Amino acid sequence: MSKQKNNVGWTDYTQKYGGRKIKTINPDVQSGSSVLFENFEDMQLALEGNYPGVDYGTHGLSTQKAFEEAICRLENGHRAYAFPSGINAITSTLMAFTQSGDEVLLCDNAYGPTKRFCHKILAKYNVKTTHIESNIGEEISVYFNNKTKLIFLESPGSNTFEIQDIPAIVKAAKKAGIMIIIDSTWATPLYLKSLDLGADVAIQSVTKYICGHSDVLMGCATVNEKYADEFANYFETVENYTNPQDCYSALRGLRSLKVRLQEHERSAFEVAHWLEKQDVVDCVIHPGLESHPQHSLWKRDFLGASGLFSFTFKKSYSADQIAKFVNSLEMFGLAFSWGGYKSLLTARPYKRDGQWLYNGKHVIRLSIGLEETKDLIEDLEQAFKNL
Numbered sequence: 001m002s003k004q005k006n007n008v009g010w011t012d013y014t015q016k017y018g019g020r021k022i023k024t025i026n027p028d029v030q031s032g033s034s035v036l037f038e039n040f041e042d043m044q045l046a047l048e049g050n051y052p053g054v055d056y057g058t059h060g061l062s063t064q065k066a067f068e069e070a071i072c073r074l075e076n077g078h079r080a081y082a083f084p085s086g087i088n089a090i091t092s093t094l095m096a097f098t099q100s101g102d103e104v105l106l107c108d109n110a111y112g113p114t115k116r117f118c119h120k121i122l123a124k125y126n127v128k129t130t131h132i133e134s135n136i137g138e139e140i141s142v143y144f145n146n147k148t149k150l151i152f153l154e155s156p157g158s159n160t161f162e163i164q165d166i167p168a169i170v171k172a173a174k175k176a177g178i179m180i181i182i183d184s185t186w187a188t189p190l191y192l193k194s195l196d197l198g199a200d201v202a203i204q205s206v207t208k209y210i211c212g213h214s215d216v217l218m219g220c221a222t223v224n225e226k227y228a229d230e231f232a233n234y235f236e237t238v239e240n241y242t243n244p245q246d247c248y249s250a251l252r253g254l255r256s257l258k259v260r261l262q263e264h265e266r267s268a269f270e271v272a273h274w275l276e277k278q279d280v281v282d283c284v285i286h287p288g289l290e291s292h293p294q295h296s297l298w299k300r301d302f303l304g305a306s307g308l309f310s311f312t313f314k315k316s317y318s319a320d321q322i323a324k325f326v327n328s329l330e331m332f333g334l335a336f337s338w339g340g341y342k343s344l345l346t347a348r349p350y351k352r353d354g355q356w357l358y359n360g361k362h363v364i365r366l367s368i369g370l371e372e373t374k375d376l377i378e379d380l381e382q383a384f385k386n387l
């Protein structure tokens with residue numbers, strides 16, 4: 001090999017192509033493990049922990065930084081971090097802010113794997129988890145004790161859509177010095193300004209609406225100034241790494257998020273209103289409908305609704321009847337996750353702590369994609385006949 005030092009593996013195309021830089025609208029997908037230092041002195045600074053730049057791939061290269069800066073601005077945060085999945089953003093944030101002896105208050109409608117992590121892993125480190133009602137508000141303070149470190153909210157919950165009264169919880173928590181983390185994936189940073197409402201960390205499963213095409217797993221967490229150093233300390237120690245191509249896709253997704261979300265919202269409302277009129281349907285569980293128990297909170301705190309909601313049937317159908325209905329659908333894929341261009345469906349019963357209206361019933365969850373609304377409605381209509 002010819003003698004090369006700091007230009008290993010790349011060519012300066014400016015020289016080759018008429019002295020003009022090759023510039024594109026989007027950032028480069030910068031991937032790599034080693035980051036080249038300009039000189040020996042910089043390497044010494046890195047060894048001493050005093051290098052002002054990025055000194056290794058695990059600290060996040062430029063594509064990751066571009067995504068983090070964009071999401072941070074949307075969330076009105078102090079600093080944002082990318083993670084390889086939504087659940088990884090959640091578990092990392094919980095690890096960053098808890099220690100042995102702490103107690104976590106977790107809303108009962110949180111994403112299943114979030115609950116599982118708290119009970120299986122945090123418990124191992126002597127962090128206790130207490131469930132709080134999914135529609136909780138200022139009465140949350142009855143759960144506070146001198147071990148309560150943080151409150152984890154998901155508003156609305158992504159299956160049963162109860163909404164927590166964030167400002168009331170913030171008021172009570174701030175008085176007691178307790179931090180608030182919120183998974184606001186349903187609303188995205190466009191429809192819920194979690195940090196402006198007083199939360200300390202906002203989490204997104206980027207996998208959902210931000211990427212929008214069901215082809216990427218990614219998450220992010222945005223922290224306010226108060227907790228930024230504590231989070232940075234954790235992140236820099238654990239050295240989580242997020243694939244640059246995924247960061248690129250997430251950044252691209254952000255550019256069209258607003259228009260996609262508007263279409264998901266419009267179409268979901270149309271399907272929800274149609275469902276409300278169907279004889280077989282008991283309840284349409286959509287925070288944007290007046291019939292939703294916390295509709296007034298949604299109206300007050302949210303700037304819009306995404307395309308995910310549920311409904312229940314009047315009758316208690318057997319599992320076989322539900323299977324007939326579900327299997328006859330042609331437009332709705334059967335799959336976990338949501339927020340992509342293809343409509344998806346899940347169907348299962350849920351239990352919730354506290355007052356819960358749909359006990360024992362199958363909750364049919366629809367993620368309304370970007371297909372023609374008319375086709376989705378026609379599909380549901382023909383499938384209802386199979387019940």
Ligand SMILES: Cc1ncc(COP(=O)(O)O)c(C=O)c1O
Pocket residue numbers: 085086087088111154158183185186204205206207208217218219336337338
């Ligand atoms: C509300 C919510 N948060 C987090 C996650 C986890 O996201 P990911 O699939 O990116 O791990 C999900 C996944 O379905 C979710 O519904």
